Structure formats: C-alpha cells, structure tokens
Amino acid sequence: MAVAVAVADCLLNLEDTSAVGQAMAALACVALATRRRFPLAVFLLTLPASLMLDIVFAPFAALFTLAERSRDRRLLTVCAVLFALASAAPWPLSDFASHDRTWTVVYFFYTLATAAAPVLLGQLVQARRDLRRRLVEIEEAREHERLLHAQVVLTRERAQLAREMHDVVSHQVSLIAVQAGALQVAVKDPDVKDGVRAIRSLSVDTLDELRHMVTLLRASGGRATELTPQPTLADLHRLVTTSGIDTELTGELPPNIGTPAQRALYRTVQEALTNVRKHAPGARATVRLWHEAGAFGVTVTNTPPTRPSLPLPGSHQGLIGLRERAELLDGTFEAGATADGGYRVTLRVPSDGDA
Known part of the structure; x- marks a missing residue:
C-alpha cells in the first residue's frame, strides 16, 4: 500500500523531470518495500528523489518507519534535518546562487516542522508497543x-x-x-x-x-527447603528454557552433589533469572556451572537492560534467602553490579559441604 501511494506521489511530480530524477524516484518507491528491515538505508535512498522532485510520501513513510524502530533521538533529528535540506534545496544545485535564499530558508524550516509529524508519530507507536510489553511483564x-x-x-x-x-x-x-x-x-x-x-x-x-x-x-x-516436590539439577535446563529470557546455560557440575546443594543451586538460578526479568527488561543472561578443587557453584550474569524498568512489588528477601542457603552449606554467596552495567550473582559451595 505504501509503495503504491509513493508511486502515485512520484507520478504527479514527474513532469519535465530528467532520466536521473525518474530513476531516483523509482529507486525510492522500490526501496519502501524493505523499509521495515532496513529503515535507515531506505530513508537515505529517498533523499535524492526528495532533492530532485517535490515528493513527500516516500521520505515521510521511511522516516516514520525509522522513528518507530529507532531509539536514537539524535539520529532521528539528523534525518529530519537531512530531509528538510533535500526538500528545500533547489535542483539543480547550480541554481542555488540565483535562487531566492530567503524563500529557501523559510521553506527549510517549514519542511523541518512538517518532518516532525512522522517522527513523533513513529515514536508514539514505539512507546505504545513498549507499554503493552511492559504491562505483560508487570502482570x-x-x-x-x-x-x-x-x-x-x-x-x-x-x-x-x-x-x-x-x-x-x-x-x-x-x-x-x-x-x-x-x-x-x-x-x-x-x-x-x-x-x-x-x-x-x-x-x-x-x-x-x-x-x-x-x-x-x-x-x-522449614527455612532451608521449600514445598515438595523439590527441584534438582535435572530441572535446571527446563527452568532456563522456560524463563522467558534469552539465556545460555554452560558448564557442568560433579555428578555426586547432595540434594540440599542441588536445591540451593536451582534456587539461586531461579531467583537470579526472576530478578533479570523484573529489573532488567530485554537483558540477556548466562548461567555458568563450574567446579574446581574443593568447591563448585553457579554464576548467573546478565547484560544491562535494553529498556527502562518499572518499580515492581517485591519482598526484597530473595538475595537474603540465597545468602542463608549458602551459609547452611558452609558456602558463600556474592551479588553485585558488573562494570558494563549488568549484574552477577555467584553461589560457591565447598565440596565437603554438599551433603
């Protein structure tokens, strides 16, 4: 539909247009078919046609799609200015010296104000999509x-x-x-x-x-265990795959780990992934099982969130409970932010404390 409207817009402005201008118009119309996959590239491809012809739909459609998908407001501002420059500049450019410069400046600001419409509309659509996703996460x-x-x-x-x-x-x-x-x-x-x-x-x-x-x-x-049936390491893979987070499970553990230690490892991963989902929307997580001389454990690391998080209700007892589990096993529990803005939790259990 967008391509058809863009073609109609170009046909209305093809009078006394050179072959190069017609080719640029055709390129702009064809490029719109891939605007959702390559929004920035498609917008840039519409600029030559905007310079040579008095068309607005193709660049507006490309600019709207870019605003709907991009969160870089500086990029959107630059693109709107580029569109205004391409629309206000005379063609051929050699006529700029003889062109009414006052009218060119006025038309530039008029076009720039007009370009704000697809940018704001695209940002509104993006905000509504984010809000729907956030409501689902909150629920x-x-x-x-x-x-x-x-x-x-x-x-x-x-x-x-x-x-x-x-x-x-x-x-x-x-x-x-x-x-x-x-x-x-x-x-x-x-x-x-x-x-x-x-x-x-x-x-x-x-x-x-x-x-x-x-x-x-x-x-x-009791404080150290939960409702039956108790989860074990055999349930860890299912926990990771059903967490709703892009999570990678790596490493392995010794085969003779006791049941209390297995529950502590499982609950550590469960609590960490729950916190990622609540407090770091869009982040990726890595669950690394490891063992060394005299100890074994798990480390859960997540990347920084890609979207701002909303304050959600919570008991604020999750990390405290994990630390108590570690103490019951004579182990240690560490949690804190990483250098890149993510978060990491680590449970370490001595090999003689997994009974």
Missing part, C-alpha cells in the same frame, strides 16, 4: 509474586502443623504407648494382655508414622 511479575506469597503462606501453615503434631499429637500417642506398655505388664488375663499388646503396637506404629509426617512437613516448611 507476569505480579502473578509470580502471588505464587510466591501463596507458597510462603502454605510453608508457614505446614511448619505450624508440624509443630502441633510434634508437640501435641505425638506426645499424646507416646503416652498411650507408655500406658499400654505398663498395662501389658500389669494385667494377667491373656485376652486383655493381647488387646493391650495390640494397642501398644498400633500406638508405636502410629507414632512412627507421625514422626515421618512431621519430618516431611518440616522439610517443606
């Missing part, structure tokens, strides 16, 4: 926060339930088992003795089951 972040909040609530409930079962139910079942044992020794009737023995046996079995349940609840409700 994803809020959904993630809601999930984390639900996990925290469930974790606390499980921890409280584990305490109640340990302090109340287990204590009472233990008393039943003790009383049944004492009664088993005291009674003489064989039938009663068998019944008491069955009560004591069931009480002991129930107590074992309760202790097992308390252990599971504490494992999913």
Whole structure:
C-alpha cells in the first residue's frame, strides 16, 4: 500500500523531470518495500528523489518507519534535518546562487516542522508497543509474586502443623504407648494382655508414622527447603528454557552433589533469572556451572537492560534467602553490579559441604 501511494506521489511530480530524477524516484518507491528491515538505508535512498522532485510520501513513510524502530533521538533529528535540506534545496544545485535564499530558508524550516509529524508519530507507536510489553511483564511479575506469597503462606501453615503434631499429637500417642506398655505388664488375663499388646503396637506404629509426617512437613516448611516436590539439577535446563529470557546455560557440575546443594543451586538460578526479568527488561543472561578443587557453584550474569524498568512489588528477601542457603552449606554467596552495567550473582559451595 505504501509503495503504491509513493508511486502515485512520484507520478504527479514527474513532469519535465530528467532520466536521473525518474530513476531516483523509482529507486525510492522500490526501496519502501524493505523499509521495515532496513529503515535507515531506505530513508537515505529517498533523499535524492526528495532533492530532485517535490515528493513527500516516500521520505515521510521511511522516516516514520525509522522513528518507530529507532531509539536514537539524535539520529532521528539528523534525518529530519537531512530531509528538510533535500526538500528545500533547489535542483539543480547550480541554481542555488540565483535562487531566492530567503524563500529557501523559510521553506527549510517549514519542511523541518512538517518532518516532525512522522517522527513523533513513529515514536508514539514505539512507546505504545513498549507499554503493552511492559504491562505483560508487570502482570507476569505480579502473578509470580502471588505464587510466591501463596507458597510462603502454605510453608508457614505446614511448619505450624508440624509443630502441633510434634508437640501435641505425638506426645499424646507416646503416652498411650507408655500406658499400654505398663498395662501389658500389669494385667494377667491373656485376652486383655493381647488387646493391650495390640494397642501398644498400633500406638508405636502410629507414632512412627507421625514422626515421618512431621519430618516431611518440616522439610517443606522449614527455612532451608521449600514445598515438595523439590527441584534438582535435572530441572535446571527446563527452568532456563522456560524463563522467558534469552539465556545460555554452560558448564557442568560433579555428578555426586547432595540434594540440599542441588536445591540451593536451582534456587539461586531461579531467583537470579526472576530478578533479570523484573529489573532488567530485554537483558540477556548466562548461567555458568563450574567446579574446581574443593568447591563448585553457579554464576548467573546478565547484560544491562535494553529498556527502562518499572518499580515492581517485591519482598526484597530473595538475595537474603540465597545468602542463608549458602551459609547452611558452609558456602558463600556474592551479588553485585558488573562494570558494563549488568549484574552477577555467584553461589560457591565447598565440596565437603554438599551433603
């Protein structure tokens, strides 16, 4: 559609035009077909036609596309000035000396003001596109926060339930088992003795089951671990590929890493990628697994953001939790900005602390 309108614009201004001018007009119209792929080059190709003919649509379309895709406002200003110069300058250029210079200056500023329209419209389209993308990111972040909040609530409930079962139910079942044992020794009737023995046996079995349940609840409700099923390094590749970030996973780890250390490595990568998505929109990340003499770990590094980030709600406890995980494993956790404006987090676990 844009090419057809540009052709019509050129045909209306081809009267008494040289072959060179016609060729430049044709080049400008044909180049518009690739303006979305090469916006700057296409705009520059429309300038000769603007110099030789009184056309506006082809350079305007190219300038709009460039403004829609470029974030360099100085470049856009230079392009608008170039278009105004090409439109205001007389053709052939040898006529400049005899041309009315006052009219040339007036027409230059008029054209420059007109060129602001496609530039501003293109920037508006770009801003709307960025805003839609930002709203999606905010919604994803809020959904993630809601999930984390639900996990925290469930974790606390499980921890409280584990305490109640340990302090109340287990204590009472233990008393039943003790009383049944004492009664088993005291009674003489064989039938009663068998019944008491069955009560004591069931009480002991129930107590074992309760202790097992308390252990599971504490494992999913304690500070060092999360909700079951627990993630391991086998889930790391899926975490990276589904993070929504351009992420590269490199390196490897020893095969005999304990389960607590695997969870700590997984949670470190998970928290780091979540922070990249929230605070560094458009950044790329690298997850590097490594091991050396006496230690192993993971380093997550991201590039600077390509778009400004909006302040999002958060608990501000993520890095604190990762540091506590590292301390539980006798390891270290480091986080900080890089020299190029990115961010890096590193978890280091000693080889004898991964049990």
